[in-house]
Amino acid sequence: MKPFAVFPLHKKHDLVQVESFEHSRFLAGGTNLVDLMKHQIESPDQIIDLSGFEQAYDITDSEQQVTIGTMVSNTELADYAYQQPGLSLLSQALLAGATVQLRNRATTGGNLLQRTRCYYFYDTTRPCNKRKPGSGCAAINGFNRNHAILGTSEHCIASHPSDMATAMTALDATVHTCNANGETRQIPVRELYRLPGDTPHIETHLGADELITAVSIDKTPRGTHIYQKVRDRSSYAFALVSVACTMQVKDGIISDINLAFGGVGSQPWHAQAAEEYLRGKSATTELFEHAADVELSSAKGSGYNDFKIPMLKRTLVHVLTQASEHQNQHPEHEGAIYAR
Amino acid sequence: MSSITINGQTHALPDDPRTTLLDFMHQHLQLFGAKKGCDHGQCGACTVLVDGERMNSCLLLTFQLAEKSVTTIEGLSNGEELHPLQQAFIDNDAFQCGFCTSGQICSGVAAQQELKKNRPSTLWFDPNHTKTEDLKERLSGNLCRCGAYPHIIDAVSSTDDSQEVK
Numbered sequence A: 001m002k003p004f005a006v007f008p009l010h011k012k013h014d015l016v017q018v019e020s021f022e023h024s025r026f027l028a029g030g031t032n033l034v035d036l037m038k039h040q041i042e043s044p045d046q047i048i049d050l051s052g053f054e055q056a057y058d059i060t061d062s063e064q065q066v067t068i069g070t071m072v073s074n075t076e077l078a079d080y081a082y083q084q085p086g087l088s089l090l091s092q093a094l095l096a097g098a099t100v101q102l103r104n105r106a107t108t109g110g111n112l113l114q115r116t117r118c119y120y121f122y123d124t125t126r127p128c129n130k131r132k133p134g135s136g137c138a139a140i141n142g143f144n145r146n147h148a149i150l151g152t153s154e155h156c157i158a159s160h161p162s163d164m165a166t167a168m169t170a171l172d173a174t175v176h177t178c179n180a181n182g183e184t185r186q187i188p189v190r191e192l193y194r195l196p197g198d199t200p201h202i203e204t205h206l207g208a209d210e211l212i213t214a215v216s217i218d219k220t221p222r223g224t225h226i227y228q229k230v231r232d233r234s235s236y237a238f239a240l241v242s243v244a245c246t247m248q249v250k251d252g253i254i255s256d257i258n259l260a261f262g263g264v265g266s267q268p269w270h271a272q273a274a275e276e277y278l279r280g281k282s283a284t285t286e287l288f289e290h291a292a293d294v295e296l297s298s299a300k301g302s303g304y305n306d307f308k309i310p311m312l313k314r315t316l317v318h319v320l321t322q323a324s325e326h327q328n329q330h331p332e333h334e335g336a337i338y339a340r
Numbered sequence B: 001m002s003s004i005t006i007n008g009q010t011h012a013l014p015d016d017p018r019t020t021l022l023d024f025m026h027q028h029l030q031l032f033g034a035k036k037g038c039d040h041g042q043c044g045a046c047t048v049l050v051d052g053e054r055m056n057s058c059l060l061l062t063f064q065l066a067e068k069s070v071t072t073i074e075g076l077s078n079g080e081e082l083h084p085l086q087q088a089f090i091d092n093d094a095f096q097c098g099f100c101t102s103g104q105i106c107s108g109v110a111a112q113q114e115l116k117k118n119r120p121s122t123l124w125f126d127p128n129h130t131k132t133e134d135l136k137e138r139l140s141g142n143l144c145r146c147g148a149y150p151h152i153i154d155a156v157s158s159t160d161d162s163q164e165v166k
Helices: A012-017 A033-038 A074-083 A085-095 A100-105 A108-112 A164-170 A272-278 A285-296 A308-329 B021-028 B084-091 B101-116 B131-138 B149-158
Strands: A005-008 A024-027 A046-049 A059-061 A065-069 A174-178 A184-188 A211-218 A224-230 A241-250 A253-262 B003-006 B009-012 B047-050 B053-056 B069-071
Touching: A012 A211, A024 A033, A059 A074, A074 A085, A074 A100, A074 A108, A085 A164, A085 A224, A085 A241, A100 B053, A100 B101, A108 A164, A108 A211, A164 A241, A164 A253, A224 A308, A241 A308, A253 A272, A253 A308, A272 A285, A285 A308, B047 B101, B053 B101, B084 B101, B084 B149, B101 B131, B101 B149, B131 B149
Parallel strands: A005 A046, A024 A046, B003 B069
Antiparallel strands: A059 A065, A065 A211, A174 A184, A174 A211, A224 A241, A241 A253, B003 B009, B047 B053, B047 B069
């Protein structure tokens, strides 16, 4: 790991005192960044340490929304969201990711900004446009089993690995930020990320001096929640394919639907085309299959990940079937399907 | 000066901010109970408790842990008197080479506390899960290359006095 200076941030207005954001990184829990620094994939000159960012450790609950501080751990958020049916999709997704040790340390803001687990991004002996712009992409013609099929470009096919961000995309969460001038803004998480295009090293719309301070989620009835993750082993593995879904069915008609996919997109994938196709229609298997085809019309495999296209279709149809059957049987149901 | 407490003893934080908690314990304090397996947060051999919560000490930069209290495998026993889970590992023959054991035990102790606090696992959304499967899920962050998992699960189950998960 290369030497670095430490700037301790205690409140968001301390950002104004940071002399330069070039070659700086915000450090929250460090479960991803510290690892990347060990590999020297990240080698910041300065760490802006958020461990003392005291305003950012709370979850606040108002009538309209829940606001989650950026330093709230994945464990704390999963526990909280488990108790709130309206947020339970988030709990199901968080608990499907990583291990307890990592979730105890990983944070809300950090989870959103974690980097891809593309093997070639991690292998510093191989070209990678995300790690070293302009060097090429070893994954496109390489072993690309865990790579994306949606939103890719000829320069990068890396997938976004987060389960939490996939659920937040389905729940239409809002990211709150602050920059060094004290300016704040609110960005829908669905608009936080950038497609790779020819600049895959630029992953979000955040400025270099812009800090995520919190994430908020509106309290809206969304019906039945399901997070379905498919992976190579049943615990502690990234998604090959995941589907986050909330669905309301009234008199057999899909009145409201939110869909996001994990493991398959260059970013947590908001399945907007499928949502629009499904909304207001009668819930049938045929409809679900067509919705999958609509969303997957732009999907592109790169060889070893071709299987993700039919796998995503089957997973989506399964989830939509399960959610609509549950809504038909329990029209007032809100939240995940709990086992106990 | 900022300090960190490890097994009840207070230490000044290391000067070099690159020092992980695992390296601090090994190289500064001669505490070798937590093991360096992968050094990338994948194997769990370095698991310790930070303010009672289990974490991978290889991914923790020590400078971020000012005023925190850490418990390692060395801090679980009371002198020569073993922690009940340490004794259960012996009674259940729950280790072979022993390299992962200190992480497994720290993780198991924390898992039992988490069950008592009624913390959910992903299997709490699966109506068909069993208590053993739930425990396996909770311990999945600790790898054992000898494959002693069945006995590890037996050991942790034998000292588990939490309420039935199902």
